[in-house]
Amino acid sequence: MRNTSDQKQRSPRRSGRNGVRVAAVAAAAAVTLAACSSGSTPTSTSPKQPTGSATSASITWSASPIAQVGIRAALIKAFEAAYPKIHVTLISAPTNTDTNRAQLVTQISGGSTSPDVFMGDVIWPAEFGAHGLAVPLSNYLPSSYWSKFAPGLVSGASYNGKVYGSPLFEDQGFLYYRKDLLAKAHLPVPKTWEQLKSESETLQKDGLVKYGFVWEGNSYEGLTCDFMEYLTSAGGKVVNSSYTKAEIDSPAALRALTFMRSLITSGVSPSAVTTFEEPQAMSVFDAGQAAFLRNWDYAWSNSQTPSDSKVVGKVGVAPLPTFAGQSYPGYSNIGGWNLYINPHSTHLAADLTFVKWMSSTTAQMILGKTYSEIPTVESVRKALAADPSAAPPIHVAAQTRLVPRPAGTPNYPKVSSAIYTNVNAALSGSTSPSAALAAAQSGINTALSGGL
Ligand code: GLC
Numbered sequence: 294m295r296n297t298s299d300q301k302q303r304s305p306r307r308s309g310r311n312g313v314r315v316a317a318v319a320a321a322a323a324v325t326l327a328a329c330s331s332g333s334t335p336t337s338t339s340p341k342q343p344t345g346s347a348t349s350a351s352i353t354w355s356a357s358p359i360a361q362v363g364i365r366a367a368l369i370k371a372f373e374a375a376y377p378k379i380h381v382t383l384i385s386a387p388t389n390t391d392t393n394r395a396q397l398v399t400q401i402s403g404g405s406t407s408p409d410v411f412m413g414d415v416i417w418p419a420e421f422g423a424h425g426l427a428v429p430l431s432n433y434l435p436s437s438y439w440s441k442f443a444p445g446l447v448s449g450a451s452y453n454g455k456v457y458g459s460p461l462f463e464d465q466g467f468l469y470y471r472k473d474l475l476a477k478a479h480l481p482v483p484k485t486w487e488q489l490k491s492e493s494e495t496l497q498k499d500g501l502v503k504y505g506f507v508w509e510g511n512s513y514e515g516l517t518c519d520f521m522e523y524l525t526s527a528g529g530k531v532v533n534s535s536y537t538k539a540e541i542d543s544p545a546a547l548r549a550l551t552f553m554r555s556l557i558t559s560g561v562s563p564s565a566v567t568t569f570e571e572p573q574a575m576s577v578f579d580a581g582q583a584a585f586l587r588n589w590d591y592a593w594s595n596s597q598t599p600s601d602s603k604v605v606g607k608v609g610v611a612p613l614p615t616f617a618g619q620s621y622p623g624y625s626n627i628g629g630w631n632l633y634i635n636p637h638s639t640h641l642a643a644d645l646t647f648v649k650w651m652s653s654t655t656a657q658m659i660l661g662k663t664y665s666e667i668p669t670v671e672s673v674r675k676a677l678a679a680d681p682s683a684a685p686p687i688h689v690a691a692q693t694r695l696v697p698r699p700a701g702t703p704n705y706p707k708v709s710s711a712i713y714t715n716v717n718a719a720l721s722g723s724t725s726p727s728a729a730l731a732a733a734q735s736g737i738n739t740a741l742s743g744g745l
Contacts, residue, residue: 349378350643355408357393359385363458364664372583372650379643382608389515389570390414394706401426401635409638410647412461415629416514416700416709423451423703429455433645441652447553456469458631459648460669462660464589465693466625467686468520469596471584472609476500485617486523486552486744491583493561496584505561506575508587512717515570517698518626519587519710522715523549525696526615526623531556531712532699532737539737541712542730548616552725557720567721579604587613588687589628610685612693625698629669654675661687667726704743711736726727 332736369381376701384407397411398722402424413421421427424484429437432455438728439447442460468489470482483489493505509729524530527543543680566574573586575595578586579602586592595601595701612622632651634644650656657673660666665684668674677683678691699708711733718730 306413311631313695321695323641326574335497343619346551350640351380351382351648352638353382353407353698354412354644354647355386355397356412357386357390364666367587367659367663368651368656371655373648375653375655376646379585381647386412388572390416391706392647398424398426399713401637404637406635406637409635409640409644411633411635412630412697413458413633414460414514415460415463415627415631416698416705417633418450418457419452419701419704419705421633422455422457425636427457427466428636428638428644429457429639430459430645430648431456434459438649439567439651441671442669443674446669448631450716452703458611458633459652461630461632461651462657462666464585464628464630465667465686465690465695466518466589466613466628467590467592467689467693468607468611468613469578469586469592470611471502471604472606474584475608475609477501482611483585483614484621484622486526486614487617488553489614490556490561493584494559497560502582502584504563504577506556506587507562507566507569507577507583509570509574510557510562510566510717510720511568512713513570514709514713515717516713518628520549520553520712521696521698522552522587522613522624522625523616524676526619527552527615528619531708532741536699536702536741539734539741541737546730547726550716550730552616553716554722554726558722564721567717588680588730590667590684590690593684593686594663610689612689622692622694627692627695627697629667637643695715702741702743704740707740707743708737711740 296485323593337477354369358365366384372381373379387396394414399411407570422429439456445464446460447456450460478496478501480492480495483492489506490560496502497505509519521531524546527545527549529540529541529543529549554576557564557566571592574586575588575592577583578595581603593608593610597605599605600681613625615621615623634648638644645687652670654670657668657670661668661673661677662683665686665692666694667687668677676685699705702708715724715729715733715736718724719726724732
């Protein structure tokens with residue numbers, strides 16, 4: 294995720310429903326400021342031709358299914374209705390963001406002209422920008438184009454003063470809970486992680502549900518997202534503000550990781566959670582086997598799709614909990630996906646037409662209204678927020694506190710893998726939380742020595 298510079302929008306961040314502005318912690322501010330320095334929104338751009346006005350072409354679009362396979366086909370259909378002479382062929386990309394990225398890096402660095410356009414994670418701009426793996430879109434699209442996006446998204450999609458990704462949709466972490474089970478046991482929606490754990494134990498002891506809490510614990514990017522949430526809520530951070538030093542080996546991180554491990558040792562989370570990615574966590578919850586789920590906004594639409602879910606009508610959504618003694622709510626990681634163009638594409642004008650159309654109200658409404666993704670275009674976001682029938686995550690997003698991942702460095706993949714491999718080892722019990730954090734600290738320092 295672009296995360297890097299979601300600063301402007303998030304730190305200090307949006308007003309809650311009660312109108313009180315929620316201040317972001319210093320940790321998040323530090324990381325985002327650093328990101329800002331490497332990824333600020335370009336101020337003076339003289340767009341080159343073509344500006345995205347192709348009339349006919351056939352292009353390929355690589356995109357992962359994310360939550361529901363139907364999203365991509367629905368978008369292509371609506372685009373082709375608006376531009377009947379531009380044909381888009383979908384290339385289905387892997388759901389795992391790391392595998393997706395590795396494939397694209399191999400293809401594009403090998404000079405492949407396909408895909409023309411790719412849906413890529415918000416954490417990719419620094420790496421793809423630094424290595425010439427994506428077209429600097431701000432060379433072609435004027436500042437009037439970029440100004441329609443919600444604050445912070447464009448700077449998060451930038452690296453060294455150029456915008457590489459056109460924001461498509463935003464993801465945030467949410468707490469999904471079983472309304473019916475909490476009501477039966479007369480329990481409130483948990484506001485702290487400790488409360489979530491003890492409520493889970495009660496519900497399990499009473500035989501109301503098999504597992505308390507499911508989340509993403511596999512050794513992959515999604516675990517970095519989950520860990521960032523506990524870490525930031527405990528008051529910790531990953532790197533210093535200038536991206537020169539790891540700061541993950543801290544008492545706050547130890548609190549976060551020790552708690553995560555205790556979810557497994559207590560039986561609140563199944564031990565298989567150390568192999569779960571988003572789809573596995575969602576499917577256990579949607580099968581009615583867990584009281585709580587941590588997942589992104591789109592998990593709402595899955596949980597309310599009768600063919601996928603046994604818990605239709607029984608699910609509530611809240612901001613993530615915090616740790617006892619820290620302010621509520623806890624932090625949600627910023628995820629989401631942008632559109633990028635392959636520098637070897639031979640259809641630049643058509644690519645730009647497609648990319649631009651994805652920020653139209655039609656496209657953004659398909660994403661937001663039908664699939665509970667958070668729109669990136671400010672006017673659409675506001676329209677949905679004012680619509681009581683919009684999916685609950687869209688409304689709860691007004692209360693969340695966001696933390697980006699430290700992706701302002703092209704070496705972010707190595708930073709993240711130092712986090713998730715070591716956190717996963719501690720979760721599965723093959724190493725202690727303190728040894729895992731020491732190893733993560735050293736791995737991150739090695740990754741950072743590669744420079745910004
Ligand atoms: C979601 C997020 C993305 C993140 C990924 C991790 O797809 O949008 O930013 O990297 O999950 O699994």
